[in-house]
Amino acid sequence: MAPDPTPGGTDHWHAPLRHVRAAELSTDTGQSSGMTRREAVSGKSVGAEKVWMGEAHVAPGTASANHHHGDSETGIYVVSGRPVFVFARDGEEVRLTPEPGDYVFVPPWTPHREENPGDEEAVVVLARSSQEAVVVNLPPGSLA
Structure with missing residues (x-):
């Protein structure tokens, strides 16, 4: 038995998958100084409604601006390099130093x-x- 279509008439069991090629990633997305974000899966690129995916590149010897992502949870997978993630806990800056293959969660x-x-x-x-x-x-300076 086929599932009922949604009120808009779309049958979710037969919605097409979308392929986003590496060359199609867009930098037309939220940015912070010191890094470049490239959008892959989003409402703009594929019509996503609940998830955003992309990648970030941080050049050697640089740091991003202090920032947050509002009410979004963020999962990060380290592909290459040795990024350091800095946040504050109990008035002190804490540094996470994941390696390629590791994951980081940002609340x-x-x-x-x-x-x-x-x-x-x-x-x-x-x-x-x-x-x-x-x-x-956010303004420059310490996160503590």
Whole structure:
């Protein structure tokens, strides 16, 4: 028995998959200084309603601006390089130093920044619980 179509008439059992080629990723998304985000899966690119995915590149010897992602949860997969994720806990800056293959979770509203003290570009894959790349840039300085 076939499932009922949604009120708009779309049969979710037969919706097409979408293929986003690496060359099609767009930098027309929320940005912070010191890094470049590239959007892959979003409302704009594929009609996503609940998820945003893309990647971020942090050049060697640089750091992003302090920022948060509003009410979005963010999952990060480290592809290459040695990024450092900085946030505040109990008035002190804390540094996470994941390696390629590791994951990082950023809770909603948590101010943080990405740094790359290494000599190769750091590349991470991002997934957010909203279909938009919410980026709220914060003033420079310590997160503590």
